[in-house]
Amino acid sequence: MTKAVFQLEPLTCPTCVKKIETALTNQDGVDMVKVLFNSSKVKAEFDEKVVEHGELETIIEKLGYTVKGTKVS
Incomplete structure (x- = not known):
């Protein structure tokens, strides 16, 4: 399983969290998604063989x- 943290431009509303989480969770190969509203980060675990x-x-x-940067581990 691969982990990534996406740093976004500041999120402006709490509904952004649900919108991003739903879109990424519905993607094949994605195991876990957590959006951190206060820090505007998206944490994801996924199978890089699939996505x-x-x-x-x-x-x-x-x-x-806007994704400002990504850390993959």
Whole structure:
């Protein structure tokens, strides 16, 4: 399982959390998603054989959020 933390531009509303979590959780290969509203971070665990972290970034950006940086481990 691969872990990634996506740093976003500041989130402006708590409903953003649910929107991002739902979109990423519905992606094949994603095991866990947690959005931290106060720090504007998205933590995800996923199977990189099924989905790459770049694809998750794309999903977040298509929702209208800017990814400032990503740490993958």
